[in-house]
Amino acid sequence: MIEIEKPRIECVEISEKQDYAKYVIEPLERGYGITLGNSLRRVILSSLPGAAITSVKIEGVLHEFSTIPGVVEDVTEIILNLKALALRVYTDEPQIICLEAVEPGEVLAGDIIHSSEVEILNPELHIATLDTGGRLIMEMTVEKGRGYRTAEKNKSEEHIIGVIPIDSIFSPVRKVNYTVTDTRVGQITDYDKLTLEVWTNGTLHPDEAVSLSAKILNDHLLLFVGLTEEI
Known part of the structure; x- marks a missing residue:
């Protein structure tokens, strides 16, 4: 087997909240920057x-498409939040999880009532605004999943009248970027440098996101390795 230059990975930047990180992987054989960057990005976002x-x-x-008396936002806006x-x-x-808001003012995610099996990482998230006399009583179903699921797929025959299925974004990763630039090893400049940036919603550390996606x-690649032992 022809030996290739062994690359190294380094985390060069991480946010204080640890919901963003930048990684540099180099040196990579020509073409592997795009191959790895694109593959990792797709898996991170979807799986x-x-x-x-x-x-x-x-x-x-x-x-x-309803409005609620005494609530500034309509139902569509509340669902978006x-x-x-x-x-x-x-x-x-x-x-x-439940929400029972009856006092005028801003309603936040931290006002949601939940069991010890559920943790809310952004309690400061704005949900709605109540005027005097307004009330917002909600019951929400939380599930685990991967990627994105449409409201249509979230419909259930068990749903009673008034239950609104919504689109669900299960992925803990909000955004992934990658760039590929030239780098050198000694006098040879024909190598790739891959820069990978990952933004999460705080429920998963960027290190975990990259590591799990690589696993x-x-x-999946091991399926092809098993075709032959003569490598």
Whole structure:
């Protein structure tokens, strides 16, 4: 087997909240920067497990195009805000979380009532605003999953009237960027340098996101390794 230059990976930047990190991988054989960068990006965005709200039931509301007396936001806006909720769930079973807001003012994610099996990582998230006399009573179902699931797929025959299935973004990763530039080894400049940036919602450390995606990719590549032992 022809030997290739062994690359090294280094985390060159990480945010204070540890929800962003930048990695540099070099030197890579020509072409491997794009191959690895594109493959990792796709797996990170599509295949990492997470938790999200799959349906919501709001007192006095039958569909998502309704308005709620005494609540500034309409139901569509409230659902959009709920999609930004960063959740950790410590069980594989669906969980019910509730919100009972009756006082005027801002309603935050930290006001949500939940069991010890659920953790909310962004309690400062804005959910809605109540005027005097307004009330917002909600029951939400939280599930684990991967990638993205449409509201249509979140529909269930068990749902009663008033339960609104919503689109669910399970991925704990918000964004992934990569760039490939030239680098050198000694006098040879024909190598790639891969720079990978990962933004998460705080429920998963960027290191974990990159490592887990690499393991998923490796598991799939092992299928091809088994074709022959003569390498």
